Amino acid sequence: MQNTEHAIEVTGLRTWYGDREVLKGLTFAIPRGKTTVILGGSGCGKSTLLKHAIGLLKPSEGSIKINGREITTLDEPEMDGVRGKMGVLFQGAALLNSLTIADNVALPIREHTRINEATLQIMVRMKLDLVGLSGFDHFYPSQLSGGMKKRAGLARALALDPEILFFDEPSAGLDPVTAAGLDELIVKLRNVFRMTIIVVTHELPSVFAIADYVIMLEKGQILFAGTLDGLRASDHPRIRMFLERKPEQQTYSPDDYFKVIAGE
């Protein structure tokens, strides 16, 4: 299994939504056992990229290899085998509202293994303790705060001890303190379990806290791929704008602006 140093290899990935090209031929590799951040402004295609990597969308062109295995041509049962090694934390945590936190975490274990109930309960409590949610087993998702929901979602993503863990906007909608707590948890997971972690985000503070490797996207193309120090040292104007939080330049002349508001 550990035959390559790259957990994920993407070559020539292209995708259209209708006739709009969202991803314009991406080629990159994500190193194993490190935290990779996929960075970019809104609408740059980073969520679409994540959905391709976890097999929810099929690309129009190109190849995606996870642990050396091509996933774009797999059918659903084969894909489920690959998904067994992956965990995903969605933006809104995506916990099932009809189940308790403990049942949510137990769900993938119950579906894929034949473990007796007592062992299962112990496993669930271990996962909840790992994310700092001991004692919340019998709460329903609606009774938890946003940060706690994300932690519970993370416990569920960790349920089957994945090799690769995906995060979609982990700090979206959280206050800075809670977001920092979640970042710390991500760092701990990489250090302790040697997991390959892929985080999609646009929050700069969390990028600097967690990233080993950064891939920056803009308008469906790769602007930068390299280490965090390389990103800091880059003098590419778009990257500087992003890092220094400068707004896009207003390029209208007064005449153009008049045309825009007149709807011409």
Place this chain on the structure above:
Amino acid sequence: MAFTLRKDISDASRIINNSFYWTFISPFRGKPVRVRATIAEMVKAGYNSVPIVAVISFFVGIILALQAAYQLKRVGALIYVANLVGVSLTRELSPILTAIIVSGRSGSAFAAEIGSMKAAEEVDALVTMGINPIRFLVSPKLIALMVMVPALTMLSDVIGISGGFLLSVSVLDMHPYNYYQQTINALLVKDVFTGLIKAWAFGMVITLVGAYQGFKVEGGAEEVGRRTTSSVVASIFLVIIFDLFFTMLFYYFT
């Protein structure tokens, strides 16, 4: 337009195929149906509908008896009220009334439940956990309605006929034993049986329409509401179409 229609048809056929596969075939390949969820759905869709189905059937039985008496007493054939109430309820009205109540209560609930899970990425989360959303969400509902719509129809038969009976013996001054005997003579096993076959088909139609509308949700809360409404409209429409089909079939072949 032609593109969206083609996509709608392919989505619908995928959901129908997958629903039947995960409900009837995969249990024999070692992926059992979720029994506890199925029982929970049966309670929600079946047991909790008993009061409303009972009340409506009772009133419809009374209405039928009154309307029949209005015509039949002119020709002095009042005793045939029993035939009319019994046959029209078991063959036609009980299945369709039950189906309309169930599509209002459960069909819309299915669309809303699946739709809001789709909007909150919960369906995507199921897929990434390697759990088929159709197996997890639709199969229990499909089994529940295939059992519960016929069961509610039987209840509706019994209560509707009792309504007609009570009206006839009180208002129309019929002898209870005569009414009873006339109903027994008028009803054939096939009348009841064809009604139950219809009800079984309606149960499938309601579940699949609700599931289809739910899985079609792409956006947020507003679309969940819109899809819920259209699931009720579409399932009542399709129930009537299927009713027409089955009634014609039974007319010629039984």
